Amino acid sequence: MAILILITVITLQFLFIRSQQHHHPLDPLNPKEISQIQHIITTSHFASLRNLTFHFVDLDEPDKKDVLQWLSSHKQNQSFPYRRAKVVIRGGAQTQEIILDLKNGAIMSEHGYKGDGYPPLTLTELLQAARLPFQSLQFKDLVTSRGLNVSEITCFPFTIGWFGESIAKRAVRLSCFYRQGTTNVFSRPIEGLTILVDIESMKISKFIDKGKVPLPGAEGTDFQSSSENPNPVPCDSNTKRSFVINGNNVKWKNWRFHVGFNARAGVIISTALIFDAVKNKWRSVLYRGHVSETFVPYMDPSSEWYYRTFLDVGEFGFGRSAVTLVPLTDCPNNAAYMDGYMAGGDGLPQQVPKAICIFERYTGDIAWRHTEVGIPGKVITSGEPEVNLVVRMVATVGNYDYILDWEFKQSGSIKAVVGLSGVLETKAATYTNADQIKEETFGPLVASNRIGNNHDHFITYYLDLDIDGEDNSFVKANLRAKKAKSSPRKSYWRVIRKTLKTEDEARLKIGMDASELLVVNPNKKTKLGNHVSYRLMTGQPAVSLLMDDDFPQIRASYTKYQVWVTAYNKSQRWAAGFYADRSTGKDGLAIWSRRHVNESIVNKDIAMWYTVGFHHSPCQEDFPVMATLSSGFELRPANFFERNPILNN
């Protein structure tokens, strides 16, 4: 989980963009707007800044009340009253936050950021850093003394975290790999050699040579499929699309939602509404949902590995790492595709063709069924196959591939799944058999001469649920055993509902505790009198095991709990803070929540944060490429509808 060397990114030099009317106020910036922003900034007083670089260019999210008003009014073919962009640039070694008004092409506000941490690294910076060793004679000497051919080496930049330094400059460490004889670049680490690069001056500041470690061989490392499309799916003419994409709006069965994209989060699902056939009304479920941060700490404290504690979303960006999806491999033949747009380090628009795919998934599962044998002389069987709608993207962050799915079900559920694939970050070692290992290796032997270092993946989702309206509460319904009275039974369980009142109370570790987590609209009831709600169905429990005073843990302290609920605040979206590169833990979800420990979250607009966690102690099957390992969560209606909504479709 480190770098992104994107070959699929296309810099758009010629823009033939149809004058596009905004279909939705949360539409991502289009290439024309990105060019406009680049032009405004490079012709402003910022142009004189030394080494002006664009680190973040995104829609400045309009206020929720304005968006909701616009959506509920019937003025949807009039354009939204304002359109703004948020830009973070660096120049003259300073970070500047700028808000632009895109309607009149003007800078609305600017603010120099002086706090800790840095904005995401740009692709240009990463590529420049990766090339530096090849201009260095010292590097040539170091690798030739190892008997290696410099033309067969690839170096990748790794972010370096923060370990208590009082001044943390922008820097990366390069690790280098030997490509000879393999396409699996990460499988041949040149262990013992790392290169510290100062990003501000773009110069090598140090070669760290810990001595030679045997280079793992190339044999058995390739992972390419024998043919381009290993299992071509026959074109099925019956799979007629039953969804409609209009701009970034998607309509399918009883769902309507908006699909956005930015360099940081990747896919963003917004304003998801579900049609209630009984009420004859579209009802709100999810105002905005996206991956907020990803924390990947490696469990190797040795001098060459200790700093590998990545915050992939904040340091690199999931959208920045989005790859072009391959039809029939990444998405089935009935998929529709959307391109992704973002700004490069020079501010110019870049396109990731086919960054997102949308398709109906014929799961082969049963949506519901029943066989009734209780009617004399008859057997009645009825049911429906499960067909869902999936929105997918893949972020390839260096060695790992994160497959991110949002799956909409006609039952009213939204399921988010993250699949891990790609190749392991392995550490070269002398061992060719596990029996030889007598010391602590920080991971098991996964292939000859390779240790698969233990590590975690914590993928934190930002979920601004608006269950049938903005004002919601967070309820923990505890299942508790009770002694039975005057019954042959001795015990039973019952549900004790507890509304969690403050951000402090709503910070949860979920394990064996039998409880249901519900986002409830306390102002709405079903006809039967139950409170309208959605339930968070959590996946396998995993929280960070690092000690609280460990520096990576200080930076990602929110990973000690899987669930947080905070009062809605538009500027709180990135769980490890916006400035995640070299951050010191002074911003982010845990800090906001601590600041507001006593803040009520009852009958208020609230946001939920859920972390999908994996503890990964690798095994041999993860080499040379890992079979997809998935986890996720489901948001499932609980007394939201009067009855099973599938029957009304």
Ligand SMILES: *[C@@H]1O[C@H](CO)[C@@H](O)[C@H](O)[C@H]1NC(C)=O
């Ligand atoms: C939308 O705009 C078009 C022309 O711009 C107009 O003909 C149409 O009536 C409008 N629709 C609504 C619902 O306002």
Ligand SMILES: *[C@@H]1O[C@H](CO)[C@@H](O)[C@H](O)[C@H]1NC(C)=O
């Ligand atoms: C080094 O590798 C390059 C590129 O693969 C190759 O052209 C060259 O012959 C190699 N040099 C030596 C000395 O093996």
Ligand SMILES: *[C@@H]1O[C@H](CO)[C@@H](O)[C@H](O)[C@H]1NC(C)=O
């Ligand atoms: C920034 O500009 C200075 C000269 O103005 C140059 O020495 C330095 O290498 C530049 N840094 C980068 C990252 O381009």
Ligand SMILES: *[C@@H]1O[C@H](CO)[C@@H](O)[C@H](O)[C@H]1NC(C)=O
């Ligand atoms: C919203 O969040 C920002 C960033 O954490 C903070 O500065 C601001 O005070 C918050 N606003 C409210 C009303 O809490």
Ligand SMILES: *[C@@H]1O[C@H](CO)[C@@H](O)[C@H](O)[C@H]1NC(C)=O
């Ligand atoms: C929260 O409330 C407790 C008890 O009333 C109080 O002691 C504490 O100082 C409050 N914390 C903050 C941050 O307001």
Ligand SMILES: [Cu+2]
């Ligand atoms: Cu892993």
